[in-house]
Amino acid sequence: MTADRTAASGPVGTLGATAVLRALPSHATRLGTGFWSARVAANAERSLAAGLERMTEAGTLENLELAAGTVAGDAAAYHGKLPFLDSDVYKWLEAVSWHLQSTDSAEWHERAESVIALVGAAQSEDGYINSFVTVKHGGERWTDLPSGHELYCAGHLIQAGIAHHRATGRTSLFDIARRFADLIVAEFGEDGRRVGYCGHPEVETALVELYRETGDAAYLRLADRFISLRGSGQMGDRPFGRRYWQDLVPVRELRALHGHAVRAFYLASGVADVYLETGEPALLDVLRAQWDDLLRGKTYITGGSGARHRDEALGDAFELPADRAYTETCAAIALMHWAWRMQLATGEAQYADIFERVLYNGFLAGVSLHGDHYFYVNPLQVRGDSTLGPQGRQAWFSCACCPPNVMRTLASLTHYLATEDADGLQIHQYAAGEIRTETRGVTVDTGYPLDGNVRITIPQDRAGNWTLALRIPAWANGTATVHVNGEPVEVGDADYVRLTRTWRGGETIDLELPVRPRLTQADPRVDDARGCVAIERGPLVYCAEHLDQDTELAALSLSGRPWDGAQLQIADTTLPTVLIDAAAHAHDTKEPWPYRELGTKPGTAPTHTRVTAIPYFAWANRAYGAMRVWLPHEDAR
Numbered sequence: 001m002t003a004d005r006t007a008a009s010g011p012v013g014t015l016g017a018t019a020v021l022r023a024l025p026s027h028a029t030r031l032g033t034g035f036w037s038a039r040v041a042a043n044a045e046r047s048l049a050a051g052l053e054r055m056t057e058a059g060t061l062e063n064l065e066l067a068a069g070t071v072a073g074d075a076a077a078y079h080g081k082l083p084f085l086d087s088d089v090y091k092w093l094e095a096v097s098w099h100l101q102s103t104d105s106a107e108w109h110e111r112a113e114s115v116i117a118l119v120g121a122a123q124s125e126d127g128y129i130n131s132f133v134t135v136k137h138g139g140e141r142w143t144d145l146p147s148g149h150e151l152y153c154a155g156h157l158i159q160a161g162i163a164h165h166r167a168t169g170r171t172s173l174f175d176i177a178r179r180f181a182d183l184i185v186a187e188f189g190e191d192g193r194r195v196g197y198c199g200h201p202e203v204e205t206a207l208v209e210l211y212r213e214t215g216d217a218a219y220l221r222l223a224d225r226f227i228s229l230r231g232s233g234q235m236g237d238r239p240f241g242r243r244y245w246q247d248l249v250p251v252r253e254l255r256a257l258h259g260h261a262v263r264a265f266y267l268a269s270g271v272a273d274v275y276l277e278t279g280e281p282a283l284l285d286v287l288r289a290q291w292d293d294l295l296r297g298k299t300y301i302t303g304g305s306g307a308r309h310r311d312e313a314l315g316d317a318f319e320l321p322a323d324r325a326y327t328e329t330c331a332a333i334a335l336m337h338w339a340w341r342m343q344l345a346t347g348e349a350q351y352a353d354i355f356e357r358v359l360y361n362g363f364l365a366g367v368s369l370h371g372d373h374y375f376y377v378n379p380l381q382v383r384g385d386s387t388l389g390p391q392g393r394q395a396w397f398s399c400a401c402c403p404p405n406v407m408r409t410l411a412s413l414t415h416y417l418a419t420e421d422a423d424g425l426q427i428h429q430y431a432a433g434e435i436r437t438e439t440r441g442v443t444v445d446t447g448y449p450l451d452g453n454v455r456i457t458i459p460q461d462r463a464g465n466w467t468l469a470l471r472i473p474a475w476a477n478g479t480a481t482v483h484v485n486g487e488p489v490e491v492g493d494a495d496y497v498r499l500t501r502t503w504r505g506g507e508t509i510d511l512e513l514p515v516r517p518r519l520t521q522a523d524p525r526v527d528d529a530r531g532c533v534a535i536e537r538g539p540l541v542y543c544a545e546h547l548d549q550d551t552e553l554a555a556l557s558l559s560g561r562p563w564d565g566a567q568l569q570i571a572d573t574t575l576p577t578v579l580i581d582a583a584a585h586a587h588d589t590k591e592p593w594p595y596r597e598l599g600t601k602p603g604t605a606p607t608h609t610r611v612t613a614i615p616y617f618a619w620a621n622r623a624y625g626a627m628r629v630w631l632p633h634e635d636a637r
């Protein structure tokens with residue numbers, strides 16, 4: 001392992017000693033005007049400010065002041081019941097840090113520093129920080145590793161500290177985080193006093209990143225130690241069982257993920273990070289097995305995972321209910337973290353495909369278009385009178401893990417678009433903007449995913465001999481076209497088109513991805529999708545929302561290929577509601593008894609109507625009510 005810190009920064013995988021692809025420095029990519037610039041602007045202009053207000057209202061910030069003693073109060077004064085509220089502050093600080101990379105706003109620097117000062121004041125002499133333990137438990141540390149979240153919170157603090165350092169060059173938060181990390185190494189490292197690991201993985205991936213940032217291998221060794229100890233049963237047989245904590249089987253023997261989805265994917269991300277630095281083949285081997293198992297029957301078409309409400313857990317294979325889907329927004333984010341690391345580790349397009357699917361669907365549905373209301377749970381069907389929790393997106397939650405997780409993801413989205421290797425630059429996700437490394441670079445103009453045209457231009461100062469690799473998404477396999485300076489290039493069924501030449505400034509590459517609508521059906525073992533289709537268009541999964549239909553949503557069923565001659569409208573580019581009018585039948589909803597003998601006809605013949613679908617990510621922005629992704633179709637088996 002060598003720590004080449006001149007490779008500069010990036011969200012993850014910066015050094016990645018064994019990575020096939022290298023993450024770009026965090027400042028290498030900037031967004032231009034396009035689909036993502038609007039969402040990232042909403043995040044910067046509304047989500048971050050609203051997040052600070054919500055954390056103030058919830059007492060999350062005052063908890064740090066109680067811990068610091070700058071506000072007087074005993075355990076009863078602590079705000080909230082959960083032990084991990086500090087992590088909301090850290091995720092918010094991480095988001096603000098990445099935002100500060102694209103603006104030199106004195107106001108935002110000031111806001112960040114004032115919150116960092118609260119964190120610093122809450123830090124003990126020896127580096128420890130956790131307001132819940134300090135205020136509620138009289139400072140009794142590490143007494144509840146399964147549920148206490150002390151190391152989980154530390155992980156988010158470390159990630160925030162690294163983000164702030166990379167984005168701004170400042171060390172105010174980084175120094176706080178590193179002092180805590182050093183205490184954790186002293187407590188839990190090979191020579192430490194304790195042998196244990198956290199009930200909620202997260203610190204593992206943060207420690208590897210801290211190793212990348214500092215070159216100090218103690219952090220990497222501790223991350224390896226945490227994943228190696230896991231599976232020894234320390235979490236005990238609590239109500240949800242050892243699978244909930246990923247604690248039933250040692251990590252190197254774990255070939256299928258079960259239990260709490262966010263824990264499972266954060267752990268897998270940590271394992272992937274350790275692999276990226278150590279190159280231990282057994283780790284990549286189990287990660288591939290876990291990934292394949294997940295994709296085979298535990299992932300929704302939206303890329304969401306974690307079907308079960310009871311323990312926020314992955315279900316059994318094909319246990320993917322549409323209306324009872326839990327699919328926490330954080331699980332989508334965690335799967336993106338894991339997919340990204342697998343992509344760096346292998347260079348394989350399949351991981352970027354899933355990253356894209358989650359990004360545009362399971363993840364993006366978690367935040368309103370305006371940027372200040374959130375879904376924690378992301379079902380694929382709502383009947384309109386759902387009793388599953390609150391109606392519609394909420395401004396905040398008593399367990400507010402998702403909103404600041406969304407904020408940090410959108411603020412760092414540019415980190416996940418492209419990578420580099422010895423040969424050149426690889427573009428995995430298409431967004432309008434500019435990508436510039438030391439010697440290579442491109443500008444990208446595109447309305448993707450609303451349209452499928454991507455124009456890439458070589459800037460004058462990035463000419464030279466190198467390979468530009470463009471990912472062809474799996475859904476466009478065999479139908480994408482590429483032109484270089486107007487001349488067609490053979491694409492075939494490649495998952496990456498690799499263009500090697502001596503690039504001159506001003507040369508253009510046109511990638512066309514046919515984002516025509518398509519119908520997708522599921523394996524019949526996905527019971528809620530049996531006999532149904534989903535409408536997809538490009539990377540977007542669509543849904544039918546009650547307020548666009550002429551008839552009751554539950555009674556609709558499709559026949560034929562409904563968009564032959566269908567209209568396609570983009571109603572508003574700032575609120576990108578794409579409408580597809582389709583032929584459909586609406587069944588009579590007044591039948592007195594909903595069952596009948598096989599082979600008999602319903603009392604009333606279906607009547608012709610039409611269905612309008614919008615991107616799933618945009619649902620529940622106009623009103624909250626019935627919605628479904630899977631639509632019955634007469635040809636679906």
Ligand SMILES: [Zn+2]
Pocket residue numbers: 328329330331376400401402403405
């Ligand atoms: Zn969450």
